Amino acid sequence: MEKEPYKKIKKSAFLDEKKGEVDGGLEMEASTHKTWIPFDLLFHIFLLLPAESLCRVSFACKTLFNMISSANFIEAHLRQSETVLLTLKSVTEENTSLPFARQPHAQSRKFFFQFWELHSGKSRKVCVPYLKNIDRILASCNGLVLTKMKKNAGLAVINPSTRKHIQLPLGTIGFHPDLYGFMRRQLMGGYKVVHLFRDKFNHIRCEILNLSTRSWHAVDGPSSTFGSIIFHAPVSAIGAIYWLPERSGCNHIVSLGYDDEKFLSIPLPISSTKNDRLIEVGGGLLSFVTHATMHLIQVWILRRDGVGGDNWIKRYSINRNYDITGLIPFCTSGCEMVFNRHRRNLLYVYNLESDEMKEVNLDTETMDRDVEQDDMEFEEEVDNGEEFLFYIPHVNSLISGSTPHRQ
Structure with a gap:
């Protein structure tokens, strides 16, 4: 058949x-x-x-x-598709399109994405098409990359594999800190961009952009208190987007549904610690990875059945005879979970089935000197005591942001 x-x-x-x-x-x-x-x-x-x-x-x-x-x-x-690590790079190049007399003083920036393989640590470059004023990457979801343009020129959703992109209007500006994230529908496809920011009264505001309409609309913000909205990146899974609202000591998470666009609080099975994270696992499931003790990491999976409510199931336990509190859950790829440490180019890839963990050194020696200098300057700008993730997880796919209804 x-x-x-x-x-x-x-x-x-x-x-x-x-x-x-x-x-x-x-x-x-x-x-x-x-x-x-x-x-x-x-x-x-x-x-x-x-x-x-x-x-x-x-x-x-x-x-x-x-x-x-x-x-x-x-x-x-x-x-x-396998998961890779993604970051944005740029180099300075001479602008040959200008008149000859101005060429010695005319320089422009050439942007490209750099991908690192999780097992080998090797990298490769993919040029960014037609976009010359990218500021930074904001989020990645199913192969789509959300970037912000310099000088508040808007947003762009790019698929580095197909080289297709769409440009979007920027959300509300002038309030800091703020945070952007992708949200996808669980069934029948569809993508939205979510923007959280604090207003002048210190309230959390939310606005949403649907990629099919490319227009923003405001929704009621969360009733739960956010200690900081930029400590932890949000995670899109099972038809919603999720946040850990505090850097540590959380007893709940906050979700925003794709269809109803309403905020909810979901209790956690155990109070969170500093290096705990929410990550996507198993093709769209939400996982809470927590450091239960100095030598034990627990992996909990959220089950949403729509009838009996939300239930956490402890799926894996990672035991080691050394201190693993410094390992930060980063992403998953198949049956493997990836951890990293603050500002290090060393990854720890743990196989959930074989209970084996190995170290992977990212091949950063191939970077151009100009690129390394740009990164150093950027880190100085954002180094204000808050967490800064240099890499983001990404999958190379054929999904197009311009036709989300087809997915």
């Missing part, structure tokens, strides 16, 4: 037949022999390719384009 995802894709991928394309597969000619590749096999083969390669392959023929651009394929490819 044919699987349902393939049935859906066939309807859109093979409406228009052309020479060399047949319903249920792709006919290819190699020398004097013709080879027919079943559609199911094509689907699984292309799932193994990275997003950048799929973008090039999709223009080979209409059959491949329809398959790779289908919502079912994009979703399946996202589920098997």
Whole structure:
């Protein structure tokens, strides 16, 4: 019996037949022999390719384009994509577009994303298309990267793999501190940008932008007290976005639902400590990773059934015979959980199934000297006693922010 995802894709991928394309597969000619590749096999083969390669392959023929651009394929490819670390870099280059007399004094910034692999620590660069005035990365979700432009010129949502981007209006400005985050719908897709900030009366305000409409609207802020809204980055999971409202000593978390756009407080199974975090695990589940003792880290999973309320389930326990309170939960990739320490280029990758932990040194020696100088200046600007995460977790996907309804 044919699987349902393939049935859906066939309807859109093979409406228009052309020479060399047949319903249920792709006919290819190699020398004097013709080879027919079943559609199911094509689907699984292309799932193994990275997003950048799929973008090039999709223009080979209409059959491949329809398959790779289908919502079912994009979703399946996202589920098997590995997590990498992402940061924004820039270098100074001469502006050759200006008249010759002005060239010696004309310099511009060239921006690119830098990705680090979790296991090898090796990095690679991807140029940022058409955008020359990026300030910094604000959030990442399912392959989409939210960036802020310099001089309050707006926001941009970029997919580094497909090189597509959309520009968005900036939210309310003039209030600090503030925090941006992505929120995605659990079913049927869709993405929103959430902006929290404190007004002049020290109240937490919230506004939301839907990527399909590209317009902001205000919602009622949270009733719970936020000690600081910039200590911990929010996490998008199971149809909502979540925060730890205090740096330590939290007995609850705060959530904002995608559909109802209402804030709720959810009790935690154990009071949080300084280096505890909320992270996404298992393809969209929310996890609370807490340092129960000096030698023990517990991983709790939030189960939301919509009937019996919210329940935390203790899924894993990480025991070590040395002090692990300095390990900060960062992200997950498959059955592995990644930890880091403040301002270090050393990662700790823990396998939840084999109970093995290894160290990974990020290959930062390949950075240009200009890039390192930029980073040093940026760290001096933000080093005010608050937590600063240089890297953010990211997955390379085919999702497009310009057509979120298709996802």
